[in-house]
Amino acid sequence: MTTGRTGGAAQEPLVSAVGFLCMAALVWWLARNTLDNLDRQGIALGFGFLGRPAGFALDDTLLAFEPAHSYARAILAGLLNTVAVAVLGCVLAGVLGFLLGALRLSDNPIVEALVRAYVELMRNTPLLLQLLFWSAVIHALPPVRAAAEPLPGVFLSNRGLVLPYPVPGAAPLWAGGLLLVLLLAGRRVLPARLVTPARLLAAAGFAAALALAPPEWRVPRLKGFNFVGGATVSPEFTALLAGLVLHHAAGVSEIVRGAVLGVPAGQWEAAQALGLTRARTLHLVVLPQALRAMVPLLASTALNLTKGSSLAVAIGFPDVVSVLGTIGSQTGQEIEVMALLAGLFLALNLATSSALNAYNARLLRRGER
């Protein structure tokens, strides 16, 4: 804060004014050029084009999309695809990453070395290369008739992934609601103890409801040239999700490992001295502290994963970036398209960082930091 001051106090307003004028001139010049260029190309600035029919087809969207639909709907379809990849990716990468982190922390040297090799491989090769690899692997899978069945009812072929999916009975729905209510009633996402009676009760209720009214599974089977029943995940979506999850799980595992190792050894020793078992020390003392250290890093991994999903354009999956890119080159409204993209990602970043700040503020208020 003591830096950056060059002139005396009398010069300062002058320097500021000159700097401001230079900036304004630059902006005016760029804007002027842009308007001239757009004028020459016969493109009108504005978002009016969003209502016009898109004229292109999008495969593989959650929201049905046809060429007659508007550009706005195309963007919405792309956005939904991005959200689907990001949410599924974050959850799966988180679960896999925690698992790998736990394995990495085990004192078993063989397991530790294996996980370390995996993490090194993921971190030292470009994400785009990994996505291209998975995309090539999935497209080179056997055709539908010779589909691989890694798990009963799960089929992998060059048409993508086909999964059985459950149609829940009424009871699990209610139990799910109960679970949510109890969790919300707890109000604390990361309490001092991860396993609380309320959560145990909710989990037990959910399990009982599942047992009483088991969901009906829609199992895919081969009929003619394709699968019927079951949910189909396209090759592109499978490749993108697999690539993002496998890549970022390595990062999450490092975060988990770092956070647990970062808990001072005295905490372990004190808990052991109080007579707590290793498992209870981990659960009651170490993990709650480690989780707090992890939260900001996990949030930034989630943002990175979301940003990384834009690599979908390289493997032909219509995420929001590739849809907007297509629209931009088709209509010439590049500026509006880029403004939309920038607004979208900046809003996402802002939302994440304010959520993190709120979380930090709450920790501070409770004096846990």
Added chain:
Amino acid sequence: MTAVRLAHLGGGRAWLRRCVGTPLNAALTAAALGLLALALPPLLRWAVLDAVWSGPPSACRGAAGACWAFIAAKLRFILVGLYPPAAAWRAVAAAGLLGGLVLLSAHPRLWRPWLLGAWAAGLAATLWLLGGGGGLEPVASRLWGGLPLTLLLTAGGLVAGFPLGVALALARRSRRRTPRLLATVVIETVRGLPLIVILYVASLVFPLMLPGGISVDKLLRAGAGMTLFAAAYIAEAVRAALQAVPRGQAEAALSLGLRPTLVLLLVVLPQGLKMAIPSLVTIAIGFFQDTSLVAVIGVFDLLNTTRAATLDSEWLGFHDEAYSFVAAVYFVVCAAASHYGLWLERRLNPERRR
């Protein structure tokens, strides 16, 4: 860490106990060994035993293993892309020159002012070798590709991004509101956007902002986008390091009567930049990998030439071989660089060694 590792190198029994000491560990060991037994033999058979090392495409068609003959046949294309074959030595020399510069800069003992001159001269020589002129046959930049292009984008982006990043970091710490606000907006916008969007803006929106008739080379636009991207991340690393410089340093220098500019240049920046080095190495490794994204705007870097090589109609479908090869290239460079980063961190902060 090292001490612990040495301890169990000494005792094979202790090591064994850690593998099978408890039922859980025994199960984990069994699972890990089972996984290796399942994965390694087929991999070894594919990559080495059943592999085809040379010959025409027909030699690979029936083979069960990898077709390394494909890599051998396409090696020139993968490494230098569409660069004219007669002048390929220039592309190889450019890549060698950049690689040599990186190696030369590795040891802190060589961090002297002449090294900056060496980099400037080296980058200029690289551009001359690739582009021609002055006695060499000119080669259009759209024909540049492969490893020299990846290295050029990495080195150029980092070298140009570093001063810009330092300037952004200083502006963000400035007492004046306007520079602080501007720097914050630039840094946070660039860091918040996916690199692809920045490359789109650089390649599609930026040309719109220039006066009609002026067109900027596509490669240069990609380079500008990459530079801005590098600068934003470098700025945050430098800012964090500057914050870690004790306040007393600047205060002491001021009380000695140094002008604020000199305090910054002679006292705060040297200490801050030294502290930023480990995170700058991490940024450089990530940036080297991120240059692969220029493929999206049609620039043929190493990864894109590899992908294009798999589309050759004569050698169609050898993705696994191509991607394994290029993964090995990236892996060797990045793993070496990250080990170098750890070494450097220990060397620069011997007092913090654990």
